[in-house]
Amino acid sequence: xxxxxxxxxxxxxxxxxxxxxxxxxxxxxxxxxxxxxxxxxxxxxxxxxxxxxxxxxxxxxxxxxxxxxxxxxxxxxxxxxxxxxxxxxxxxxxxxxxxxxxxxxxxx
Numbered sequence: 599x600x601x602x603x604x605x606x607x608x609x610x611x612x613x614x615x616x617x618x619x620x621x622x623x624x625x626x627x628x629x630x631x632x633x634x635x636x637x638x639x640x641x642x643x644x645x646x647x648x649x650x651x652x653x654x655x656x657x658x659x660x661x662x663x664x665x666x667x668x669x670x671x672x673x674x675x676x677x678x679x680x681x682x683x684x685x686x687x688x689x690x691x692x693x694x695x696x697x698x699x700x701x702x703x704x705x706x
Contacts, residue, residue, distance in 0.1 A: 603654035616693035
């Protein structure tokens with residue numbers, strides 16, 4: 599069954615990587631305090647993307663609910679990241695929006 603989820607699994611893993619990279623890069627910014635919201639959402643998003651990919655890979659009966667939540671968290675992270683001019687934030691926002699879109703498509 600996980601073949602049906604493959605595109606979504608791939609996007610979740612890409613988003614997780616982008617969020618982890620953004621998280622790490624934000625911690626190295628001069629004004630880390632200004633990046634606190636971004637850092638927090640990067641971690642939340644990376645975690646839910648990882649969980650969603652795992653649940654799809656094992657065909658969990660909770661896939662739809664988890665992917666709906668994943669899309670919601672990705673959307674929030676994307677909105678926060680796009681507020682910042684740094685390339686890592688812009689790249690993360692794009693990955694988040696793409697993941698949200700694919701998760702919603704998969705659930706519908």
